[in-house]
Amino acid sequence: MPNQDATTLDRCVTDPAFAAEQWAFLLEKVASQDETELESATEALENCGPVGDAAIQALGQRLHNRPADLGSQRIYWICTLLGRGGERSKAFQDHLVAIACDAAIDLHARERAVWCLSEIGPLPPALREALQGQVPSAPERMKRLLQAALGLVAVSLMLSLLTGCDADPNAIRDAIAQTVNQPANQSTTPSSAPVLPSGTPSPSSSSVPGQLVSTGINPKLTPGIPQRTQQSILIASFNIQTFGEKKVGNRTMAEQIAAIIRLFDVVAIQEVRAKDQTVIPRLLQYVNAQGARYDYILGPRLGRSDSKEQYCYIYDTNRLLSSPQASYTVEDNADLLHREPLVARFVTRVPQGYPPFTFSLMNIHTDPDEVKLEMPIMHTVLRGVREYEWATAGEDDVLMMGDLNCEPSRFGPLAQVPGIYWIIQNEPTNTRKTKLYDNIIFDSGLTSEYTGRGGVLDFAGWFGISMEEALTISDHMPVWGEFRLFEQPAYGSPAVANQPGTGAPFR
Numbered sequence: 001m002p003n004q005d006a007t008t009l010d011r012c013v014t015d016p017a018f019a020a021e022q023w024a025f026l027l028e029k030v031a032s033q034d035e036t037e038l039e040s041a042t043e044a045l046e047n048c049g050p051v052g053d054a055a056i057q058a059l060g061q062r063l064h065n066r067p068a069d070l071g072s073q074r075i076y077w078i079c080t081l082l083g084r085g086g087e088r089s090k091a092f093q094d095h096l097v098a099i100a101c102d103a104a105i106d107l108h109a110r111e112r113a114v115w116c117l118s119e120i121g122p123l124p125p126a127l128r129e130a131l132q133g134q135v136p137s138a139p140e141r142m143k144r145l146l147q148a149a150l151g152l153v154a155v156s157l158m159l160s161l162l163t164g165c166d167a168d169p170n171a172i173r174d175a176i177a178q179t180v181n182q183p184a185n186q187s188t189t190p191s192s193a194p195v196l197p198s199g200t201p202s203p204s205s206s207s208v209p210g211q212l213v214s215t216g217i218n219p220k221l222t223p224g225i226p227q228r229t230q231q232s233i234l235i236a237s238f239n240i241q242t243f244g245e246k247k248v249g250n251r252t253m254a255e256q257i258a259a260i261i262r263l264f265d266v267v268a269i270q271e272v273r274a275k276d277q278t279v280i281p282r283l284l285q286y287v288n289a290q291g292a293r294y295d296y297i298l299g300p301r302l303g304r305s306d307s308k309e310q311y312c313y314i315y316d317t318n319r320l321l322s323s324p325q326a327s328y329t330v331e332d333n334a335d336l337l338h339r340e341p342l343v344a345r346f347v348t349r350v351p352q353g354y355p356p357f358t359f360s361l362m363n364i365h366t367d368p369d370e371v372k373l374e375m376p377i378m379h380t381v382l383r384g385v386r387e388y389e390w391a392t393a394g395e396d397d398v399l400m401m402g403d404l405n406c407e408p409s410r411f412g413p414l415a416q417v418p419g420i421y422w423i424i425q426n427e428p429t430n431t432r433k434t435k436l437y438d439n440i441i442f443d444s445g446l447t448s449e450y451t452g453r454g455g456v457l458d459f460a461g462w463f464g465i466s467m468e469e470a471l472t473i474s475d476h477m478p479v480w481g482e483f484r485l486f487e488q489p490a491y492g493s494p495a496v497a498n499q500p501g502t503g504a505p506f507r
Contacts, residue, residue: 012044014471019048042307060092072106083116118149141335239476244274258286266315299342311342338367355487359397419445423454454481
């Protein structure tokens with residue numbers, strides 16, 4: 001990648017306003033064959049601010065001309081940018097309907113055109129009739145989007161219970177049963193873990209293994225996070241923005257991310273974006289360089305665009321037991337979510353004779369453009385996972401965590417689930433400290449192991465770095481909660497989420 005292009009992409013990723021000005025450049029790079037360019041351009045387009053009126057006109061004209069080399073990825077993002085323009089894009093409704101009705105265009109691009117129409121507003125009668133003609137033969141997700149664009153159903157009514165998973169329940173139970181008896185120092189790294197490519201530098205061979213080489217840590221700013229003790233564990237969630245080859249290949253940045261991870265017993269990570277499946281094992285070299293013994297669980301690559309994303313859990317094997325066989329991706333047959341959650345089960349290591357805290361984590365990252373489609377069904381997602389966890393493992397402690405791209409006031413039906421509690425209440429979680437996007441959510445009556453302590457890690461202050469430097473690590477800050485090491489009796493009625501009065505028990 002030319003140096004000037006790389007510099008421009010880097011700024012686009014960290015500066016949404018600048019990214020909006022560079023929309024034409026980003027549309028060029030989002031179809032790049034270079035993975036680093038593609039991932040950076042995708043991230044910049046996902047986070048860029050609204051484009052100006054002149055850009056709206058130019059984008060609409062591109063859809064009108066539709067040259068053969070435009071491609072599905074550019075169409076997808078042109079529709080996305082027009083949709084963010086709302087009513088300002090109304091003049092191009094006919095172009096968008098033409099895209100939506102063109103079977104030769106990639107389905108995901110056509111779906112994004114329909115989403116764009118729903119953002120713009122009511123359709124003229126002729127265009128409405130053309131769009132209605134697509135409904136009977138449309139796939140399930142496209143049908144729901146078409147109905148929303150036509151105003152035939154309210155988004156809040158698009159509910160379909162997510163049930164089941166892609167894992168064998170017996171294998172999951174067996175994996176947990178086997179790891180419970182492992183010695184604390186025995187690695188649980190799966191034999192199928194990717195092998196590092198030849199020539200990959202080993203952090204452990206450095207003259208300063210595991211030490212930050214670019215900056216120190218300000219100890220005065222760390223007391224907000226409790227020390228890990230023999231009585232409690234720290235559970236965190238961290239959207240490491242566009243984590244891939246570029247970040248793991250930057251020693252300073254990799255060591256900073258590793259230092260953050262070592263503060264916690266388990267971290268649910270969003271936005272692992274690399275096709276190269278060695279980036280997480282390489283990150284673990286940094287995490288474990290000082291003698292720690294962390295392992296990982298990595299989910300499949302998910303997403304509707306060419307830029308796919310993986311969920312990941314990184315956990316301290318000296319403190320917790322788990323296994324890739326004790327994890328699964330939720331089945332979403334109705335295609336309600338852009339990225340289906342990754343669920344993993346964990347058991348705390350405790351002295352013999354004491355009850356370990358067993359819990360399941362559900363890692364989620366909503367589509368920032370489809371929050372109003374995904375959040376109204378999030379209580380259904382939680383209910384499906386909780387019912388499955390109880391039915392297959394007898395587990396009642398289920399924590400939903402990740403980047404929801406919205407604050408609690410927009411949780412909708414999720415906020416009405418009996419006993420529901422979210423740790424982050426009124427504190428920004430993005431690095432610029434302007435928005436509350438990330439959270440850890442659970443039933444306070446069932447998960448009584450929560451100590452009441454939780455918050456957001458300001459890693460910029462901790463490392464003593466500038467905002468510009470912090471944004472190169474991530475545009476999100478980690479969120480965390482402290483939980484007791486031992487299983488506690490539930491405080492409330494063990495009713496299944498969103499089923500008040502049914503008496504459906506977990507126990």
